[in-house]
Amino acid sequence: MLYVNFVQGKHEKLPKHERIPFDEAVALSQEIEMEMREKKAKITSYFYVIDDELPDSLYEGEFVFGSYTAPNLFIHIRNNLPTIRTNKEHEKLRLSFIADMEEATDEQYKQEEDMENDLYRDLDSTKISHLKRWQRRTIYGAAGFFAILSAGVFAFFFLQIAGFQTAYEQQAAEAEEQSDVITYYEQALLGEEENLQSYLGEKNVSTLSNRETGIYARMMADQEEFETLNTLYEGDMSLVASFLAQESNTDTLRAYNDQFPTNEGQFELAFADENYEELLEMENVEINNRRSEMRTEAFIELGDLEGAREELENNTSSDLAxxxxxxxxxxxxxxxxxxxxxxxxxxxxxxxxxxxxxxxxxxxxxxxxx
Structure with a gap:
């Protein structure tokens, strides 16, 4: 089960050095965030997320109440996780953590705030992107990063151009490349992804940030470029299957599993096809909180409430309970x-x-x- 421990933050409602169930912490964070927005004030709090079955914290970070950065802890963590670089082994833990957060959080706290209306008020409606919110968010995040990087490069070298002429010329060329990248992201926002896809495809996989990997992986999943997906996830087919399942892309997962069968992929498809007996008989499947809930549901559908209650001990679903x-x-x-x-x-x-x-x-x- 996930817990949150706040260690900083001066607010009468905010308990410090106390383990709070994740869902309660999310609700509390939204309550305090809205309160601070009304007061036009800010409170900085440091927190970490733990799982009572793991020795180390799953996530540590800073949440500034009243900053409009995110309405609650769930959105804050979900938006920031892709920016943290990690290895393949930890990527499995990351996917499991995201799935556990999703299951522990009520739907009302999963909605992103729409703060884009003013930006698009004067935009030709025929040119408005039909991309999903997560696509716009990830693309904006990456574009913003490159914009800040480019601005920093120019400011630094213009101030010292006299002494570092050679370095300036080199960095100016790099800044021009970053300007092109920003353009690619802007085009992708309008549904023209070809240039961005080419740019990401030409980069060495090891140099892609987690955010870039996620964007490129979704592009490749949409096109069923499974060999590229395998390369992105270092040949870990179980990890690719988990990624596709987490994206709720059953048709693509089915096509992928036909070419690269894994126990995890077959488990996800058995649940989607309501083959509950087959699902419960499967062995050697990596079970996370989400898949434990799927097993619980399978027991329920088969009328085995004793088995369902026993499996319920391995997950945190109050709805199933x-x-x-x-x-x-x-x-x-x-x-x-x-x-x-x-x-x-x-x-x-x-x-x-x-x-x-x-x-x-x-x-x-x-x-x-x-």
């Missing part, structure tokens, strides 16, 4: 109604039997819906 509790209540209610009906006389208790049978039908209908 509530569902299991309700199913057990309905099963008990139906069994009790059956016993009452069996003890009544068909002729003497006809009205009462009809009432009990109606109650049973309602309970069974709800049971089937669940």
């Amino acid at each position: 509530d569902r299991i509790n309700r199913l057990e209540e309905l099963n008990s209610q139906i069994a009790e109604l059956d016993e009452q009906i069996s003890n009544l006389d068909d002729d003497d208790d006809e009205d009462e039997i009809a009432t009990l049978q109606e109650e049973r039908e309602e309970a069974e209908s709800e049971l089937n819906d669940l």
Whole structure:
């Protein structure tokens, strides 16, 4: 289970050096963020995210309440994770962490704030991109990085041009290249991705940032360029399958699994195809919080509530816990109604039997819906 520990931040609602369940921390962070925005004030807080089954923290960072950077911790972490470089082994942990965060966070806290309306007010509607928000966000982030880098290069070398003429000429050439990159990202925002794709494809994989890797991987997934995807993830086909599953791209995952079958890919597809018995029989699958919830759901669909409750101990889904509790209540209610009906006389208790049978039908209908 994920927890958040705040170690800085002066606010009466903000507990420090205390483990808070992740979902509660996200809700609290949004409450304080909105409060500080109204007050037009800022509070800087340092925090880290931990998993009670892991020895090290999963994420450490600084959240400035009232800064409009993000409405809550979940959005803040989700936006910043792609900028952190990591190796292949840690990339698996990163994907698992993202999946666990998604499962632990209520939908109301996953919505990005729309702060782009003013930027697009005068833009020709025929030229507005139809890209998803995450695509615009990642492209803007990368474009902003290059813009800042270019500005810094120019400012530094113009101030010292007299003493570093040779270095200036070299860096000016690099700045011109960065200017081209910014243009590629601007074109991609309008749906013209060819130049950006060519630029990313020509770079050495080892030099791509995590944000660039994510953008390029989504492009390659859309085009089913599976060999390139394997290269991006250093030949780890299980990691590619997890990436495609996390993107909710079932058709592409199916096509990928046909060429590069993995246990993880087959597990995800078994769930998508509602082959629950096959899913539960699978072995040697890397189980994270999300896949544990999928196993729990499979047990429920097969009517094995005991197995579902046992599997529930491996994940943090309160929705599944509530569902299991309700199913057990309905099963008990139906069994009790059956016993009452069996003890009544068909002729003497006809009205009462009809009432009990109606109650049973309602309970069974709800049971089937669940």
